[in-house]
Amino acid sequence: MSNAYATTDQLVSAESNIYDRGLDTAIALSVVGFMLGFVTLVNLVPPGASGSTLTTAFGTLLAVVVGAVGITSLASYANVVPVTSQRVRGVGLGLVVSTLALTAFATALPVTMATLLGIMLLAEALAITAAGVSSRLELVDAEPNMSAGLLSGGALGVIGLVMGAAVGGALTGFGSRLWLGGAAVAGVGLFLLTILPREDLGSTLPTAIVVGALGLTIVTGTIGVGWQWNPQTLSGGFTGGAVIPVFLLSGMLLSAWSAAKCRAGFGARGREYGAFLVINLNAFLMVAVMATIVVFVTVKGAGYAVHGLTVGALTALVLLTPALLVAVKFARTPAGTNDWNSGARQLFRVLPLAAVGALAAMFASVLVTGSPLRYVYDYTVQVNRQGKTLDTAVAVTPDTTIGTLLLTALAMVLAVAFFRSFGSLRKVGVQSERARLIRRAVPTVVLVFVMLSTLFLVLGPAPFGLPLGGTLGFAAVVGGAVAASGLVVYPLAGVLTSDEPTLADSAQREAPLFTLGVFGGLGLLLATLLLQPVAGINPQVGPVNLVPVIALGAAVASLALVALTTVAKRSSEETITRRVLAEERRLGLVGAAGFTALLGLHVAVTSTSFTVLGVSVANKGSISWPMVMEAYIPLGAEPGGIMPAIIGTVWLVIGATLFAVPLGVGAAVFLTEYAEQGRFTAVVETATNALWSTPSIVFGLFGAAFLIPRLGGDESLLTGMLVLGFMLLPLVLITSRESIKAVPDEYRDASAALGVTQWETIKSVVLPAAMPGVITGVILGVGRIAGETAPLILVLGSTLNAKAGVNVIDGFQFVSEPPFIVNDALMTASASLPTQVWAVIAAGVSGSPQMGWATAFILLMVVLTFYAVGIMARTYFRRKLNYE
Amino acid sequence: MTDDITTKKGKSVSSRDRVDGATYAVVTIALTLAVTIFAFLFLPAIALPMLLAFVFVTAVGWVTYQAEVARILTLIATVLTVLTVGFITFFLFARALPAFLDHGLDLLLVPEQDNGESRWFFWLESVLPSDSTFWNPLSGAYSLIPMIWGTVVVTIIAGAVAGPLGLFGALFISEVASDRLREIIKPGVEILAGIPSIVYGFIGFQVLNGFIQTNFLDDGASFLIAGLVVGVMALPTVVSVGEDALSSVPQSMGDGSVAMGATEWQTMKSISIPAAFSGISAAVILGLGRAIGETMAVAAIMASGTQFADPLFDIFHANTTLTSLIATQYGSASESTVEVLFVAGVMLFVIVASMSIVAQYIERRMQRKLKGQQ
Known part of the structure; x- marks a missing residue:
């Protein structure tokens, strides 16, 4: 909350005595017990475990605890994450002590897990009683109230009722009504015992009785490992394997609360500590559940999902480039706060860089030595309803082929990223007359090229029977490519031949050449490149393919510019010059990335691979990921993958977004900017909120009743898109409305004061300001609908083992009668990730659970990626808004 | 112009x-x-x-x-x-x-008895074992009563999980956690909401159903597992809406309490929670709405069963709910069955939409109250 709690720090850092230390250990023991309860509940360690199994389990636990506490205390000692609270320190120490004691116990005595858990409960009961009694006898310093309060009394009374009923029922049977008596006695007894005595006894004795009773039941074997209770009336029953962990979970929660109360000396502060401990344990539980789900699905599905994944080492290196840049940026981020000075913290900044560097070195070593990096494992497939184990491996091969899609996309992303960090070089340096002339000429030439391309596109490469493509087009491509290379070399030559005294000065003087060279060269080469496929040519000079060679040369030249400016910047002292040189360097990086992208684009549009120095760029890259890139292979040795489902999900998401986003944003603009705020907007808002919480299956029913009869009468991809779009619509509307509302009215007023019309204000002031919120909302919403299943199985069906993906782009056809455009791909059912998982379930014994896990894993990763990106975008925009 | x-x-x-x-x-x-x-x-x-x-x-x-x-x-x-x-x-x-x-109120009645008349449904009556067939499209028995009961049981269990845990979670995020911890936990809860329901369903189908067979001597699917899973799924809704409600309590109210010497927990217990109480109940209502409408997890865990549990509170029994009935039966249903499924859809739509509207009303009233306009 606020600074009003500053005193809490002083309180908790007071020196602790033996009573405090003991209770800290008791709290720690209950936390350990709570965790062990889960461990036994999920049968990670069965309750009946004993001997070496038990010793191993506790050894592992000890290692984990000692490691975690050790690292934390090291961090605290090094002042990275200072831990000042004596309570936290005490609990940390207690964790180590109690796990040590438990491990010793498990090694020394011939006990089972269940008995040990029972002993833990008994120890807790003893510790709490001792604490309560010593406080009552005024042996320690505490401030108990007169009573533990009705809230605690009520809670313990309910626990007493349940226990009394169970014990009474077990002794007399549930047939007679005697168990009611037992329940009443125990409930009322515990209630009175809680509220009547002073708080120190009232909040310890009843808990100690409950926890002790639970412990005794386990230790004496009344409820042992093999215990079963199967009431005739129920279709299920209870076993020791389930009941003992539940006992432990509830008992430990209770004793943790009680011990925490004692530790803080009862009274208001004791209650606070107790309540906070329970709240913290609950939060820990939620995070643990989430982590368990994700980890579990990963463990179950990842092996199958990445079977046969091979990547060429060079491709892997290309993939690493963005990570490398991000790591560099992270390491360079200046320290923002004052306490950002210790060496340990700086270490954390460079750790990612070191990790990426190590990975890159590993891939490079594969390239150098030529021996692949393989991780060999096996996975299980389902053949004739039987599991069959296959060997597979994840490998990095010394393959030097790079796929065009990957290269172009990554290079483009990098180019855009560099361009965004590039500011401007306008009005820097001196522009020569010749440069000005060329600057004017470049756009004209590009325009001519574009017109030529359009001509060829419309009339074909040989219009009116004239072989223009092979002649005029050829000449244009060669000329354009050569001119582009000239443009890129121009700044390099200009700087090197300049007669300024230093390199830095000449680089600053020739700044106009930099922009001209990089942007002009990029534009001209792009226009040239696009002329090739429409003119049907691919100029070769001898064995050399002209355009990619020039693109490569231009990339190298741009890198040379980078090197040149870096050298110049090192030698320069003047701030302005250094700034200009930094800008020029960024420009050089834009050029390098951009020309690399053009190289990839060339190979993509001409389908001719390009090889230089053993590295080749080809349309078919060296990534092979069967699960994602192949369809199901019936009766094959390998199971293939789920490519159709992935493509289906991609199209569903695209279609839904295209439908919902314009509609939602438009409606939000109208409701917030144009409409009178009143009853109508309130009703629409309520309706959209109601629509948002409408069960997804209802959307499926709606799609089946409304859309399917109107869209071909059968399950189809288009219906799926629209139904998901309907689901996405309310979220887009709600978030867009919120972010438009959040734009301050001052913006609108200022714009209006400048005489700008309402629509212009909305377009250029309100929407740009609201865009971050809208984008975040859309990303999160898309994450939700990407995993949506229920409506899809009504409107899209569920296909197991689809053998081909839908081809929407090639599916468009023009016909002469209404509706003039048809797309069969959109009108047929398709596989999708969520329905594929459902199909595995619905197939029963003939479904392959391994493939189901793998599909679920991929689906989870897709959805979580959307969420992670959405949340990161929100954090990024919020920080930007707050600090800039 | x-x-x-x-x-x-x-x-x-x-x-x-x-x-x-x-x-x-x-x-x-x-x-x-x-x-x-x-x-x-x-x-x-x-x-x-x-x-x-x-x-x-x-x-x-x-x-x-x-x-x-x-x-x-x-x-x-x-x-x-x-x-x-x-x-x-x-x-x-x-x-x-x-x-x-066609069926009128038959959909909500216990189907035909010996005398050929359909009976009004009384809860007490069905505590007694009943042999009548409730759902059999072939013989024209269309009673949605067992499915409604299934929905009710699953929702109750889910509410018992999501309600208290969600309230504690909301308290943790809005009051207890430090800023840095909040930055981690809050997105974590959102991500929990993002895990697709079919993934929960698949885990339930593959793992939890086996777990309950060994540990609770059950024959497979059960209300208990379905309810627990749906409870976890409804948890994020309760946490985030409840957290919004708790954060909308003006800072000055809490500060006033602290100035009087109250501890943080006392402030929470006696100021924040009572002030945000209606918002928290709206959160629970929305969470329950989510639980009622949850389809895939329930359908994957309990795919079949159209009879009443006997006795009614037998949480180890399995039964379809309104949602999973639609999901599992729609593909193979005849035209008249499909119409009955639409009746189930209408019920879901009306119930959940009205819960949402009620929750919105409660939230708005609380906001007005806290802003002091009332």
């Missing part, structure tokens, strides 16, 4: 012309759209050409009268959104109507 607009070339265009042009554009756009919608409703074959005409007219209008066209487009978007809500309501009810007319 009262003055004449002077163009760059010095020619003046009467504002009247412009208004007329804009009006024409707007009217044409609205007309083509209306025709498109009608075409889609009654003559789907020509809907696409009409849609293209609409797009063309809009594009032309956008170039000439951008401001006016933008306005009408946003209005159209609003109207379409409202229409969507209307269509959903209308078509659900329209498809469910035949079943209502």
Whole structure:
């Protein structure tokens, strides 16, 4: 909350005595017990475990605890994450002590897990009683109230009722009504015992009785490992394997609360500590559940999902480039706060860089030595309803082929990223007359090229029977490519031949050449490149393919510019010059990335691979990921993958977004900017909120009743898109409305004061300001609908083992009668990730659970990626808004 | 638009012309759209050409009268959104109507007994074992009562999980956690909400059903597991809405309590929670709505069963719920069964929508109250 709690720090850092230390250990023991309860509940360690199994389990636990506490205390000692609270320190120490004691116990005595858990409960009961009694006898310093309060009394009374009923029922049977008596006695007894005595006894004795009773039941074997209770009336029953962990979970929660109360000396502060401990344990539980789900699905599905994944080492290196840049940026981020000075913290900044560097070195070593990096494992497939184990491996091969899609996309992303960090070089340096002339000429030439391309596109490469493509087009491509290379070399030559005294000065003087060279060269080469496929040519000079060679040369030249400016910047002292040189360097990086992208684009549009120095760029890259890139292979040795489902999900998401986003944003603009705020907007808002919480299956029913009869009468991809779009619509509307509302009215007023019309204000002031919120909302919403299943199985069906993906782009056809455009791909059912998982379930014994896990894993990763990106975008925009 | 607009070339265009042009554009756009919608409703074959005409007219209008066209487009978007809500309501009810007319209240009754009459359903009555078949499309037995009961049981268990845990989670995020911890936990809860329901269902189907067989001597699927899983799924809703409610309690109220010497927990217990109580109950209502509407996890865990549990509170029994009935039966259902399924859909829609509206009403009232306008 606020600074009003500053005193809490002083309180908790007071020196602790033996009573405090003991209770800290008791709290720690209950936390350990709570965790062990889960461990036994999920049968990670069965309750009946004993001997070496038990010793191993506790050894592992000890290692984990000692490691975690050790690292934390090291961090605290090094002042990275200072831990000042004596309570936290005490609990940390207690964790180590109690796990040590438990491990010793498990090694020394011939006990089972269940008995040990029972002993833990008994120890807790003893510790709490001792604490309560010593406080009552005024042996320690505490401030108990007169009573533990009705809230605690009520809670313990309910626990007493349940226990009394169970014990009474077990002794007399549930047939007679005697168990009611037992329940009443125990409930009322515990209630009175809680509220009547002073708080120190009232909040310890009843808990100690409950926890002790639970412990005794386990230790004496009344409820042992093999215990079963199967009431005739129920279709299920209870076993020791389930009941003992539940006992432990509830008992430990209770004793943790009680011990925490004692530790803080009862009274208001004791209650606070107790309540906070329970709240913290609950939060820990939620995070643990989430982590368990994700980890579990990963463990179950990842092996199958990445079977046969091979990547060429060079491709892997290309993939690493963005990570490398991000790591560099992270390491360079200046320290923002004052306490950002210790060496340990700086270490954390460079750790990612070191990790990426190590990975890159590993891939490079594969390239150098030529021996692949393989991780060999096996996975299980389902053949004739039987599991069959296959060997597979994840490998990095010394393959030097790079796929065009990957290269172009990554290079483009990098180019855009560099361009965004590039500011401007306008009005820097001196522009020569010749440069000005060329600057004017470049756009004209590009325009001519574009017109030529359009001509060829419309009339074909040989219009009116004239072989223009092979002649005029050829000449244009060669000329354009050569001119582009000239443009890129121009700044390099200009700087090197300049007669300024230093390199830095000449680089600053020739700044106009930099922009001209990089942007002009990029534009001209792009226009040239696009002329090739429409003119049907691919100029070769001898064995050399002209355009990619020039693109490569231009990339190298741009890198040379980078090197040149870096050298110049090192030698320069003047701030302005250094700034200009930094800008020029960024420009050089834009050029390098951009020309690399053009190289990839060339190979993509001409389908001719390009090889230089053993590295080749080809349309078919060296990534092979069967699960994602192949369809199901019936009766094959390998199971293939789920490519159709992935493509289906991609199209569903695209279609839904295209439908919902314009509609939602438009409606939000109208409701917030144009409409009178009143009853109508309130009703629409309520309706959209109601629509948002409408069960997804209802959307499926709606799609089946409304859309399917109107869209071909059968399950189809288009219906799926629209139904998901309907689901996405309310979220887009709600978030867009919120972010438009959040734009301050001052913006609108200022714009209006400048005489700008309402629509212009909305377009250029309100929407740009609201865009971050809208984008975040859309990303999160898309994450939700990407995993949506229920409506899809009504409107899209569920296909197991689809053998081909839908081809929407090639599916468009023009016909002469209404509706003039048809797309069969959109009108047929398709596989999708969520329905594929459902199909595995619905197939029963003939479904392959391994493939189901793998599909679920991929689906989870897709959805979580959307969420992670959405949340990161929100954090990024919020920080930007707050600090800039 | 009262003055004449002077163009760059010095020619003046009467504002009247412009208004007329804009009006024409707007009217044409609205007309083509209306025709498109009608075409889609009654003559789907020509809907696409009409849609293209609409797009063309809009594009032309956008170039000439951008401001006016933008306005009408946003209005159209609003109207379409409202229409969507209307269509959903209308078509659900329209498809469910035949079943209502055919079966009437039979859908909510215990089916025919010995004397050939269907009986009114009384909860007490069904505590006693009943042998009548509730759901059998082949013999025309359509009673939704067991499914409603299944939904109720699953929702109760889910509420018992999501309610207290969600309240504690909301308290943790809004009051207890340090800023840094909050930055981690809050997105964590959101991600928990993002895990697709089919993934939960798959875990339940593959793992938890086996778990309950060994540990609770059950024969497989059960309300208990379905309820627990749905509870975990509803948890994020409760946490985030409850957290919003707790954070909307003005800081000054808590500060006042602290100034009086109260501890943080006392402040929470006696100030924050009572002040945000209605918001927290709205959170629980929304969470329960989520639990009622949850389909895939329940359908994956409990795929079959159309009879009552005996006794009613037997949480180890398995039964379809309203949602999973639709999901599992729709594909193979005959026309008359489909109509009954639409009745189930209408029930879900009405219940969950009204829960949402109630929750919104409660939230708004609380906001008004906390802002001191009441």
